[in-house]
Amino acid sequence: MKKYILAIITLVIGIALGWLFFAGGSTEDNHNHSQESVEYWTCSMHPNVRSQEPGDCPICGMDLIPAKSGGSEVDNSAITLTENQIRIANISTMIVGKGQTSSNTRLNGKIDFDERKVYTQPAHFTGRIEKLYINYTGAKVSAGQKLATIYSPELILMQKELLSAYKMRDKQPELFQSIKSKLMRKKIHQEQIDKIIAKGDVIDNFDVYAHQSGVVTKLFINSGDHVTTGDPIVELANLTQLWTIFEAYEGDLSSIHIGDIIKFTVPSYPGEVFQSTVNFIDPIINNETRTAKIRGSISNGAGKLKPQMLAVGNIDGKSSNQQLLVPASAVLWTGKRSVVYVKQPNTDEHIFEAREIEIGQLSNGQYPIINGLQSGEEIAVNGAFTIDAAAQIAGRPNMMNMDKDDVEPMKGHDHGTGEMSIPKSTPEKINVDFSPLLPMYMNLNESFVQTDIEKVKSDSKVLSNYIKNQILNKDEIKKSSYEKKVASIYKLADQIANESDIEKSRSNYSSVSVLLIDLISSTNSYDKSIYILKCPMATVGDSAVWMSYEKQVQNPYYGDKMLKCGFVLREMKKK
Numbered sequence: 001m002k003k004y005i006l007a008i009i010t011l012v013i014g015i016a017l018g019w020l021f022f023a024g025g026s027t028e029d030n031h032n033h034s035q036e037s038v039e040y041w042t043c044s045m046h047p048n049v050r051s052q053e054p055g056d057c058p059i060c061g062m063d064l065i066p067a068k069s070g071g072s073e074v075d076n077s078a079i080t081l082t083e084n085q086i087r088i089a090n091i092s093t094m095i096v097g098k099g100q101t102s103s104n105t106r107l108n109g110k111i112d113f114d115e116r117k118v119y120t121q122p123a124h125f126t127g128r129i130e131k132l133y134i135n136y137t138g139a140k141v142s143a144g145q146k147l148a149t150i151y152s153p154e155l156i157l158m159q160k161e162l163l164s165a166y167k168m169r170d171k172q173p174e175l176f177q178s179i180k181s182k183l184m185r186k187k188i189h190q191e192q193i194d195k196i197i198a199k200g201d202v203i204d205n206f207d208v209y210a211h212q213s214g215v216v217t218k219l220f221i222n223s224g225d226h227v228t229t230g231d232p233i234v235e236l237a238n239l240t241q242l243w244t245i246f247e248a249y250e251g252d253l254s255s256i257h258i259g260d261i262i263k264f265t266v267p268s269y270p271g272e273v274f275q276s277t278v279n280f281i282d283p284i285i286n287n288e289t290r291t292a293k294i295r296g297s298i299s300n301g302a303g304k305l306k307p308q309m310l311a312v313g314n315i316d317g318k319s320s321n322q323q324l325l326v327p328a329s330a331v332l333w334t335g336k337r338s339v340v341y342v343k344q345p346n347t348d349e350h351i352f353e354a355r356e357i358e359i360g361q362l363s364n365g366q367y368p369i370i371n372g373l374q375s376g377e378e379i380a381v382n383g384a385f386t387i388d389a390a391a392q393i394a395g396r397p398n399m400m401n402m403d404k405d406d407v408e409p410m411k412g413h414d415h416g417t418g419e420m421s422i423p424k425s426t427p428e429k430i431n432v433d434f435s436p437l438l439p440m441y442m443n444l445n446e447s448f449v450q451t452d453i454e455k456v457k458s459d460s461k462v463l464s465n466y467i468k469n470q471i472l473n474k475d476e477i478k479k480s481s482y483e484k485k486v487a488s489i490y491k492l493a494d495q496i497a498n499e500s501d502i503e504k505s506r507s508n509y510s511s512v513s514v515l516l517i518d519l520i521s522s523t524n525s526y527d528k529s530i531y532i533l534k535c536p537m538a539t540v541g542d543s544a545v546w547m548s549y550e551k552q553v554q555n556p557y558y559g560d561k562m563l564k565c566g567f568v569l570r571e572m573k574k575k
Contacts, residue, residue: 041066042082078344078353079391086350090536091383093343094330096373098322099366104314105255107262107294109246111309114297117238119212123227124187127152130205132223134234139216141236148208148221148233158183159202166197186229214238239307242300244276246313247291251487254361256281256315262296264313266305274298274305278315290472323360324369328511330381331359331367332388332399333485333518338367339399341387343378352380352387354397362488385514385545386534389569400521432476434525438547440466441516444496445546448509448556449563453502460505464493482519489515506557513546520547521572529573535566545569 041051041064054064065084081091127150134147141147162179169176183193188206196203214236221233244264248256260278265271276296285292298305332339337356344351357372373379380387391398440463447455467490477483492512496505520526528549535544535557544557553566 042085077397078351079387079396081350081352081387081390083350085390091350091386092381093378094327094381096324096326096369096377096379097375099325104316105248105252107246107248107264107313107315109244109264109294109311109313111266111305111307111311112243112245113217113237113239113307114241114243117214117241118217118235119214119237120218120232120235121147121208121211123150123208123229123231123233124185125150125152125206126154126228127206127226129221129223129225129227132221134216135219135222137216137219141210141214141216141234143210143213145210146207147210149205150208150227151205155183155186155188155206156202156204158186159196162193162196163200163202208233210234210236212236212238237307239303240299240301242298242305242307244296244298244311244313246294246296246311247289248281248294249487250285250290250292251361251484253281253292256294260315262294262313262315264311266309266311268309269304274311276313288473290478324373324375325366326359326369326373326379327381328362328365328367330379330384331357332384333515337399337402339388339402340373341380341384342373343380345378352391354388354391354399354402356402362484386569389532389534399518430476430480430482430523432471432474432480432482432523434471434519434523435527436466436470437463437516438520438526438530441512441547442549444509444512445548445556446554448502448506449554449559451502451559453500453505456502456505457497457499460493460496464490464497467493482523485515485519489519509546509556510544517545517547524574526572526574529571531571532569533566534569535562537562537565 041054051064054066085091129148130151131149132147133145133149134141158179162176162183165172165176165179180193184190192203192206215238216234217237218232218235220231220235221227227233244262246262246264256278258278258281262276262278263273264276265273276298278294278296280293280295282293282295326340330340338359339354339356341352342355344353355372358370360368360370388398440459444456444459444463447459467486471477471486472483472490477486489512492508492515496508496512499505499508517532520530531548531551533546533548533553535555537544537558546556548554551568553564553568555563555565558565
């Protein structure tokens with residue numbers, strides 16, 4: 001029994017010593033391994049916060065968590081994000097595929113006369129207007145209706161010649177036929193000629209009859225006026241067929257084709273939708289408005305539509321070719337390039353690399369890809385701006401600088417203050433000052449903070465009008481790569497100015513912010529430092545970011561509901 005007890009005691013002591021030896025060594029090894037794999041410490045709610053040491057988040061006070069590199073970032077070109085960063089920043093991806101581009105092009109225009117249905121009735125002989133039967137514009141006239149009575153000495157003389165030639169018709173039939181032809185060219189009909197011959201005397205006054213039906217649009221004569229051959233008497237327009245004349249921006253022309261259906265409304269019949277068919281696209285662009293006229297035809301048998309009525313139309317178009325398509329939210333624009341973030345394949349980690357692409361015309365929220373992407377690749381479609389900010393912080397290639405050898409990490413560590421420098425870039429030189437857009441944008445931003453939809457519409461109208469009248473018509477813009485971006489900002493601002501749903505307006509405001517940040521930063525069009533802020537809770541638009549002159553968070557996406565929600569993403573310092 002003693003031997004068994006001694007053996008059990010020896011076994012227990014051996015197990016204890018083994019546990020102390022091996023477990024202790026394992027703990028130390030695990031600790032060292034964990035410490036070696038931690039690249040930095042960050043906040044799960046504010047992933048832009050980075051620290052070399054554990055501690056509290058300077059924004060929300062939460063404990064910082066370790067972010068492990070995992071050895072995934074290679075070639076000094078890709079950026080790896082943690083699972084928490086992906087979740088909090090609401091980053092989502094999609095597989096690039098082919099499809100047909102569709103568009104919804106909004107057009108402003110009016111109803112007009114069909115020029116082919118407008119007829120000017122001339123005088124066919126010289127004389128004096130004895131009586132006018134149609135004496136006001138707007139009068140309806142039927143074909144064959146009497147318009148005026150004319151006393152014509154010219155016709156009296158020709159009638160006398162006719163009667164004389166009639167008496168000599170057996171000897172000089174050619175003369176008789178010649179004079180008859182002259183009268184008929186004056187629109188004197190055979191019945192009237194027969195009447196003159198039967199009477200054997202001249203007719204002093206001749207009636208003028210309408211050749212076509214229509215509405216009088218112009219009256220050129222009055223009773224007692226003298227007219228000569230060819231003088232206009234009245235202009236008639238047939239309103240059973242009308243034209244729709246719309247103005248299309250040159251950037252929209254590629255999606256408009258002959259035969260397209262234009263659905264439009266007019267203020268006189270709210271809620272009723274009319275349709276016309278595109279039959280002409282003006283080959284000449286108006287140099288002042290940068291638009292071309294789009295003409296359509298519409299039947300107006302009911303007479304509801306009237307020339308000069310204002311109309312608002314839409315064309316739903318679809319391309320015939322299959323193209324690679326990506327959402328607009330995936331594309332980051334600068335003055336020189338368009339960039340997407342491509343996710344590295346064959347890995348469970350979230351590794352993204354900036355790639356420059358060539359895109360076509362924006363169509364219904366999607367860009368066709370001309371060059372730079374292949375079908376089957378995976379790209380970030382939401383949160384690309386956040387990935388780009390992380391790439392700038394880490395010194396990876398980004399939308400501002402795609403040169404791998406020309407980027408460098410920002411000095412120091414960002415602890416949520418946003419006090420960091422922007423990597424150097426080489427913006428396209430352009431002799432246009434975009435800085436006046438900033439105070440207009442800041443006013444719009446404040447209106448969203450106050451959740452005042454009427455002020456939002458008013459401030460957005462100021463912004464869109466300035467872009468339209470002061471920027472889009474400049475030759476420097478038309479010749480530069482900035483034209484598309486400026487035109488997009490204008491269209492979005494114009495939509496906000498005409499939108500009564502503030503949440504829809506906030507979605508468009510998000511896109512305005514992203515585009516304007518690109519525009520301002522790529523052209524250095526700011527005279528003092530600007531802070532780029534982000535709301536991690538908002539999911540509207542491309543990215544819930546905005547600009548401010550102050551570090552203090554005033555959230556335009558939630559207003560007083562979550563006024564302080566957000567953080568400084570980065571600072572654009574004026575050099």
